[in-house]
Structures are given as structure tokens and as C-alpha cells.
Amino acid sequence: MIRVGVAGASGLAGGELIRLVAQHPELELTFLGGSSSVGRRPAELHPNLRLDLGVTVEPVTEDLSGRCDVVLLATPAPVSAELAARLTDRVPAVIDLSGAFRIRTPELHERWYPSVRRSAELADRSVYGVPELVGDQMAGAPLISLPGCYATAITLGLAPLVLSLGLNLKTVVVDGKSGSSGGGLQLRTADLHPLRNGAIAPYAPVGHRHAAEVTDFLERGKPGRIGSLSMSAYGVSHVRGLMASSYAFTDDEVDERTLQRAYLRFYKEHPFVRVRRHTETLIPMPDPQAVLGSNYCDVTVLHDGEGGRIVVLAALDNLIKGAAGQAVQAINRRFGLPERAGLEMQPVMPA
Amino acid sequence: MIRVGVAGASGLAGGELIRLVAQHPELELTFLGGSSSVGRRPAELHPNLRLDLGVTVEPVTEDLSGRCDVVLLATPAPVSAELAARLTDRVPAVIDLSGAFRIRTPELHERWYPSVRRSAELADRSVYGVPELVGDQMAGAPLISLPGCYATAITLGLAPLVLSLGLNLKTVVVDGKSGSSGGGLQLRTADLHPLRNGAIAPYAPVGHRHAAEVTDFLERGKPGRIGSLSMSAYGVSHVRGLMASSYAFTDDEVDERTLQRAYLRFYKEHPFVRVRRHTETLIPMPDPQAVLGSNYCDVTVLHDGEGGRIVVLAALDNLIKGAAGQAVQAINRRFGLPERAGLEMQPVMPA
């Protein structure tokens, strides 16, 4: 059994990590770290969780040498930067779900995360990315930095265009729509149910950090190119799941059939990405409700005759494929377990 | 592997049965029956399902001799009555999720299901009830009739009062609140999203059949008694999960501590019933959202000093513990598998 610690017990990603670790046949939850929640049992913090998990929250500052094989950081970026520095000396692997190590280029990191002081040396040794693209590099890595929920969806959506078809995408506009769980459990008036329900909240019409993260990553990937990628993000009136719509303009020749085939081929060996036709079932595809509770990312690609626009839609569960499930997938890759281990749960729908 | 057939492929309960059977380590889906959906693959009907299930819908009238060890009927009651009669001669076990065999007393069945002609002989040989109460009788049974979603919640909620504490409940008022998935996918204007969202729809203010079902069952159980049990049911503005609130009046002496202990003791050996205190976590308990996607029924009992009222709240996922999960639990009991087999999935929250 691989011994797993989770830091950040009381947040939504923390809760999902506890749930998924407890369900995984090869993992054992040996540490739960928090600050204000020290002493609490998991089910007090997350009413859904099993009542008999046998752990309580300890201070996140505990020395974990010898207690964990891997520690998952579901903490704010500044805390993650600090914990990662301390823990990488003491445990074989650290996996960070925050933005602390996502942007590789130092100047860009500075610009988008000005308040996050991280070890440059550690950043260089870290592996960033979705397991579908960088999983091989994860084996044995001391620090894995997982993409944001939107960045995961956008990257999985655009990768076949850039990395396989090698298209030159002059302009990409990303429109992101997510449920309220993306905002966590911080107390903000705008996130109270009366104001958040029924909303279409343009919370990041310009300047979303995930856009920078994706560009920084795909630029290094070659062989295609992205001219400019801009993003606007909205909170809509459900809880779990997001859709990233990428509208890409290119002068290269493309047609829908070529696109569709390229996507199927690119994700053939990747069990968690489902390439789906827009009309293959009784609701338009993709839709986050069809992946809720699972580690899937459903992707649909279309070609819009008018003006050479490629439409890529990617839907995922932000707390699973966008956070905790992807972390478990990273553990699987890091420790040589089967990629699907502990992640076989199928989507819960309707919900 | 136990070979399982599912009749009623296109409905919501059918979709959940397919999902849970496919996830179960000891079950194999060998038949999928429908009518209008013949020839379709499961993921065309239920966009969440795995794309590679390897079965397509066949006519529900197929001869299943030698193909299935058990057939699950997620069909309307009149169809179930007919299929059960035909299939019990050909397959070892049939499990019916409809109302066809729920009410044992013939006169009551006539009254509440006037359009359902069932074999009286088969009804006598069938086992009805929640696995927690009648699981032992399920071993080897040719026909198992599962309670309705509300009946499951009400029965699990009241059983300790009647069967363990032996209280004489003069009057029980049940107020049921459920999400829209309880109504299935029939095309009714009132169930379209614009009219159903934001609604508190009193769809059965009097005369809900589940009330008759519960009374008919608990009356036979002894040693306590129920004077009258009436029910009103409402559709509220979410999709999955229900709450049955039972307000029971008794002249017997009770206090909250005795009640709480009796419930804990009664369900001690039953992994799917969680007895929870009202204030034990950050939201008031119980709440269907804390069991969504799982086979749990969360139960809370309170005593209202004013007028000797006992308040029993029972929350469950109507498509799982109220339908497909309970069916899998019944298979486990019928065939001697561990009760939890294939039902370990923990609730997905928030969703």
C-alpha cells in the first residue's frame, strides 16, 4: 500500500482527495493536514464521507518523514510553495494542486502569481502537466504540479490541433463556463446561494491565469503554434463541472472529418479522454453532466465553415479530472500503478 | 460471474442498473431489454455510460433461458407483472423494481394498482422489502419485489420505532420531498425544465401509493402499531435524492436519547444505513446531497417536546438506494455475495 497524506483537509478539493484515496485499492490515507480544522474527523468537514475513516486532522506543519510516500497539497498557492519546499526533502513525492508551480517561465510566474515565492530550483525539477501528455515524466518525479481545472480542459482540447496536426492557430478565444464548486468554500457574499443561483457571473472576463498557463505549456510543446490565446470565464448556475470552449482560427486547411480522426487517434490509448460526436446521444455533446463524478474529460471538435473557425469543446468534473482525480491519476503514473486504478467510477447522471 | 439481464434500458433506473452492474466485480451484463430502444448502445441512451459496454438493446420479449442468472425489471408495473410471470420459469431469479408486487394484501393491491393484473400465486412466493429487514428471506427467492424509493426511506425511518421500540404510533404524517429524477423521463409539460425548476410541486398531496405500501408491510411486522399513516409528496427543485419526513405521534414515553440509541443499535450491522445526529457536521443532517451517488440512507431521529412528536428524517438517492443500488444489494443477498459488493462508491458531494 502506498501511504498518502493530504494537506488542506477542509476545502472541496481536499474532501474529494480524501474520498478518492479511501476508495483506491492501493492507497492508504495516513495523514490529513489542516489549520483551522485540526482535531476534526473527515465526516465533520465533508458530510458525505465515510464515518469510519480512522484519521483526524493534524497540523499541516507535521514532520511527515516516514509517514507518507506521497503528499497531496490542496492548499493555497503560497502555502503550497512553502510546504513543497519542506516536504520534498522528507517524502518521496509531492503533488501540488495549486498554481504555485504551474507556470514554468519565471517572468510569467512573477506576473501571474506575484505573491507566490517559490524555490526556483524546485520549480526546475518539477513536472507540470496533464498525465495524458506528460505522464511518462511523472515516474519518480519529486514534485508534480497539476494544471488548473480549466487549463486541463483547454490543454486536452487543443493538444491534438497543436501537437498532432501541427496547426498554426493565429487566434484562440476561450470561453469558460463553470459551476460554483470551482470557487471553493470561501465566504463571499456573491457566492451565497441567493446571489449565485440563476447567475451568469462574468467573474474573469479578461486576465484569467489559466490562459497564461496553457500558453506557457503548449508553446514549449511544438510543432504547431498559437498566435494569441485569450480567455473569459463565467460562473453559471450549477455546482460541479465545467466546459472550456475554444474557438480557434487558422489559415491552414482543415475539415471536420480530419479533425475528428486526429482526435480519436490522439486519445486512443488514453482511457480518461472520450472523443465524442456532437449528436451521438440524446443531449448535445459534450456536457459536464455526462462526466460528473468521474475522471473523464469529454471532448468534441467541430468545424465552422464560416470564417475557418475550429470549435473545440472540453467538459470535465472540475473536482475530479480538474483536481482530485487527476491527482490520483498522477500518483498512479508516479508509482507505476495501472492508470485507471481507483478511478473506475463511472459518471453519475442525472444529478 | 453472475449473469445479469436488465429490462427497461432507456429509463433512468435502467441506466443506473447498467452503470452499477458494469461496475460490480462479480456481475456481468448479458442482456439488455427494451422496446423503442432496440438496437441502441447504452451510451446512446445514457450519455454518461462507458462507451465500450459491448451490449445493445434487444427486445424485452427475448427468451432468456440460459442467458441470465437474474433479470432486473425496471419496467412499468403492468409490464413487470407480465415479464415476471414469464421469466420466473426460465431464470433462477427475477428482481422487480416496479409496484407490481409491492402490496401483499390482494384487496389493497387491487385498490392501489387497479390496472396491474399479476399472478396471485407468484405474489405469494415473492419476497418484498428492504434488504436490511428481509434480506435473509431473499436467499434463493424466485421473485424479489423492491420497495418504492419513498417506501424505502419511510420504512427504514420508522422500523426502529415499530419493530424495536414497539411504540404505538397513533398518527404518522409523512411529508416527502424529491428531485425531478423521481418522475423519470416521460414527456410531460410540467416536467420541462422551465416549469419544474424553482418549483415546489405538490404532485401527490393525498393518496400516494407508497404510504399504502409501507403500512401494509409494517402492519405485518409487529410488535408496535401504526394507527394511521398519511402522506403528501412534493417535487422540489433539484434532480436526484429525496427526503422522507415522518412526524409520528405517540402516547408512549420517549425521549431523544432513547430514540437515538435505539436507532444506532438497530442499524449497527447494516452498512448502508447511517444514523446521524442533526448537528454533527457543517450542514443540517440528514440531507440527500450527502448520499448522492451512493447506496446510503442517512437517518436522523429527533423528539419534539411540544405535543409528543417524534421527527424521523430519512434521506437517500432515489435512483440508487431507492432503486438500482438496492437491486444490486438484493442480488448480493440473493446469491450470497458480500452485501457491499459493487456498492462501495462513496457519495459525490457537492454536486
Place this chain on the structure above:
Amino acid sequence: MIRVGVAGASGLAGGELIRLVAQHPELELTFLGGSSSVGRRPAELHPNLRLDLGVTVEPVTEDLSGRCDVVLLATPAPVSAELAARLTDRVPAVIDLSGAFRIRTPELHERWYPSVRRSAELADRSVYGVPELVGDQMAGAPLISLPGCYATAITLGLAPLVLSLGLNLKTVVVDGKSGSSGGGLQLRTADLHPLRNGAIAPYAPVGHRHAAEVTDFLERGKPGRIGSLSMSAYGVSHVRGLMASSYAFTDDEVDERTLQRAYLRFYKEHPFVRVRRHTETLIPMPDPQAVLGSNYCDVTVLHDGEGGRIVVLAALDNLIKGAAGQAVQAINRRFGLPERAGLEMQPVMPA
């Protein structure tokens, strides 16, 4: 024009008061009082409001002599108790929307509002109740105390049984279901959208103060009687509107036709109570969505043959008929305006 002040500018009831006063042809908003929101314009606090209202929030402690003909208190009960005492000497009329003056009997007030110190003399001079029942007493009253949102619905639902038919109701069980706007905008984790959406939250399974309020009022009304009235209240997954379901048991002879006629007769002259048959339209009646945005209370009465149960369902918009609309209705009665003045807006549906 009648000059109106509103204290409690930033809350939801405050926002609705501002909106309705601004829409009213005979009212003029001359004062807006708050504490943390001093200096803000209404549309900064409530994004829906007109941008050109021409008032800003002032300290709630302002001396309003000569500035207002009536002041509406949308403040917490302890604040209302204090403001009412001070303002009744300075302005002709004060209308309180809090619980400070709702319960007349001093011992009961003590028990249910232990932290609210109010002037006993002022309480005696105040008029409490729904305008439909006590509107005549409101003319010229110095202090009007309006019922809670649930109390309004329960009272309007039960009044014909008790006050007109004179039934002896041995036991009344009230089950209340409301949207999240009933909880206001306080920052509580359980009220964040991710935890509140999809919930059935039993926030007051026993001991709801509105039950005491109703009993205290109806007991004084004669000629019928209520043996015991108990209540359980739930938050469900929408924002605006509530349903109070009253299940009343009586040994008196009744039938549905008599009940229906009594209700129609009782509310014949009251434009804001609509007596509706359960099946008169395409959704089951009543439903709060059919009164959303209006000052209506829709009421349906049914008789349940099983066990002599009367089912009374009352649906209203908790922020309008349950708060701000009823306050405007009280102003109309207090100052001799037509009862419908400023309240002609018809329900917005679907929403």
C-alpha cells in the same frame, strides 16, 4: 406623496422595500438607513435597482422627525425593538418586519425571543397580523408588526378553518419548504452555493418560532381551536418562494366541497389571496413559482379521506407577500390608500 424611510438597506428585505417603494405611485423614498453600507447608493447594494434613485444610505440612527411619514424596519429583531421605541415618538407610523413585536403574550415572547428587549407598553399599542385579517386595526396605528413569511402563509392557510368554519383542530403539523432567500445574506458556509444547491436542508426540524407566533395569534381569534401546532422547516434548492403545508386533524365533520367553498367565501374580498383548485392548471397548485414577484398568496385546501386529514397548502413569495409587499400593503391600509396601490405587479413565471 407619503414619505417613506427604510432601515436595513443592505439586506434582501431592504432591497425589496426600496424596489417596491420606488414603484409605488403614492410613495416617495426619503430615507435609507444602514450601518456598514452608509454612503452607498442602492444599486451598489442591489444590482437590480434603478440607477437613478437619488438617495444614499445614511446612519440608521438619524433623527427622522419631519422627514418621514412612515419608517419600515428591515432590521434584526434587537435593532428593531430599539428603533421602534425611538421612532414612534418622531414619525407617525413605524412598520416592523422583524420578530420583535410578533408574539403578544409576554411569557411567550420571552421564551422565543430571549435576547429581544422590547417596550411592553409599545407592544401593547402595536398591531400584529396579516392585513387580510387585521387590516382595519392598522388605520392610524403607531406601530405595525408584520408576521414572518411562514407565519403569513400558515395563518392565511388556517384562518378559514379556525375563524370561519370554527373547526376544532386537535393536531396541526406544518411542514415548511423555502428557498435560500429566506436566510438572507449572512455569510454562513452552509449557505454557499455549492452546499445549498441541491440540498434539502432540515434547518428547523423542531422549534421554529413562526409556529409559536401563529398559535399565539390564532388562539386569540376564536371561535375554533387548535390543540397543538408543531412545525418543521426545510430549505430546498431554489431562491425565492415558500410553501407552508398544514396537515390538520379534526373530529369534526368536513368534506372537500365545504372546505373549498368556505375558502372562496372567506377570501372573496381579498385581492391578494387566490384560492386555487389543485388541478386547475398545467402544474399542480399551489406552487410558489406561480406567485414569484407578486404579492399573492395562493391557497389550496384538500381533504384526505384516510384518517380525517385536512391538507392546506399556501404558497407565497417570501420577500414580497412574506415581507416587503406585505409592508406596502400595510402602508396602504395604515394611510387609507387602495389596498392594491403599488402592488399590481403580476407574477413572473417561469423564472
Place this chain on the structure above:
Amino acid sequence: MIRVGVAGASGLAGGELIRLVAQHPELELTFLGGSSSVGRRPAELHPNLRLDLGVTVEPVTEDLSGRCDVVLLATPAPVSAELAARLTDRVPAVIDLSGAFRIRTPELHERWYPSVRRSAELADRSVYGVPELVGDQMAGAPLISLPGCYATAITLGLAPLVLSLGLNLKTVVVDGKSGSSGGGLQLRTADLHPLRNGAIAPYAPVGHRHAAEVTDFLERGKPGRIGSLSMSAYGVSHVRGLMASSYAFTDDEVDERTLQRAYLRFYKEHPFVRVRRHTETLIPMPDPQAVLGSNYCDVTVLHDGEGGRIVVLAALDNLIKGAAGQAVQAINRRFGLPERAGLEMQPVMPA
């Protein structure tokens, strides 16, 4: 009083038209036309409506000569085309809410509405557009064709860029998000509550007809230009209200301050368009919830430094400013009433 007929009584737009006409001080509802609903009273079809409206549904084919001054067509486009031809000879004014006469250019009409045979002569005499832009042409017009709900939002959002600032917009990408009321009350499985709630449904990822409509209109307006305009539309998990996000790329010099000023100036005299800053209130602006139930369109313009992108967000209530309210506004302009008459209702929020 102006006598108004409404054709299409049972649909959502029809219901709103009845409500708004009944609330309007200068209008009188003299005819209600339908087909399957003939003989029904309005409140049977729309449970929110006043119970005493005094009209019942008549066959839509009635001869209305002398009965109506204006007839509003809330009928499907093919029916509208036919009714318009017949009615323009018999009543002074016809206002069509369908797509039958929206696209002026015959070839484009053919392409986007191949099944709609309309009179070319009538199309030429008709006035199309939002009252803010073409209101002056509406005075005395025999046939007014109102834009679609999305087209209204997009046009109001882009008009200042094209018509006032005269920008050359090389590429415009529109991402539309709407609630379920946009789909009406047709019986489609995908629109049942269980499948529609929690969805992000990409129902028109390419080829939305409103895009063609906007281009066709703005192209004629000068002096700016639109290179290409493409659109993708999504159904999200609420009922009423939409947001049109227009992402416009230009090589012309612009900055946010200039944009903001141009918008304020452009809409200065137009009471139903509110130009709002993104952060001016406690939720991000604009948001359809802040205009729900009103005839407002809230517009926010931002400039994204990265790549010269202009972000224009326009939010409106699709059943009011996007349909019935705009129709009343058109009546006001057509008959010389004050533009705000009958449209003073302020938004209902939270809802």
C-alpha cells in the same frame, strides 16, 4: 385604449405578452388566439396570470377586422409568415416575434429559414430591429419584425462599436449562454428537468441563425465594418435570462476609457439599456439575474490588453427585452406612447 390581440397563447412568449399587456395602462387585451388551447382561460395555460382577465382563447384564424389595433404574433415562423400576410390588410399594425421577417436579404432568408415562405412585398415594407436603433421607423409601420433574443443582446452590445465608433471589427466571436425558457415548452427529452438541470448544453456550437440576423442588420448600418461574425450558443442551468458575450478583434486603436464613454453616450437617451462597469456592485456585471423580470439590457464593455480584444457583455431577460417587453416597447413607438409606458417594472432579484 389601444386594442391588442395576441396570437400564440400557450407559449412562453405568449404568456408574457398577456401579462404585460394586462399590466399596461394604455393597452387592452381584446383577442387571444391559439390552436390546441382554444376555449381555455389564460390562467389555465399560465398559472401565474390574473384569474379575472376576461378573455378565452379563440382560433388564431379569426377575422380581426375592427377588433384589434395591433396583433402580436408569438407563433412559429411559418405561421407568422402566413398570419402577417392576412392580418396586415385587416388591422393597422402587426408585430411579429418570430424569425419570419428578420433577415432582410432574400438569399440569406432562404438559406437560414428555408421552410418559411413569406411575402417579399411585405418583407420590404416591414421594419426590423431593436427599438433603440430603429424606433423612429416604427411609427406607423404596418409590420414590425422584432429581433431574436440573442440578436437583441448582440446588436445592442456591438452597435456603439460599429455605428458610433466606426471600428473595423475583423473578427467577432459570440458566445451565448441562455436559460431553459429560451427553448419554449416543446416536449423534448433533452429539455426535461433531470437532463436539463446542471447541464451546459452546446445546442448550437455552430450555425446559430441569430448570428446571420445580426450581420445582415449591422452590415446595412455603417459606418464601421464586421469582417466575420460567428456564434456558439449554450443552454445553462437556469430558466430565464441570457448573456451574449462578444469578443471582437480590431486593428484600430482603442482603450477601455474611450469605449466606456462611447457606450454611455450612445445609450444616454435610452432608458432600457444600462451601461454598467464590471465591478460597480457586489456581483460581477452584467448578469441576467440583475435584469430578470424587466425590460432592461445591461451592457458592459472591457478591453483586453492581450491581443487587442474588445469584450462586450450584454445581459437581458429573454422573455421580456428579448421578446414580450420589446414587443410592448414597439407598440409604444408604433402608436406614439411614452417609451416606458407599461414597462416600468424593476428587476426581481434575487430569484
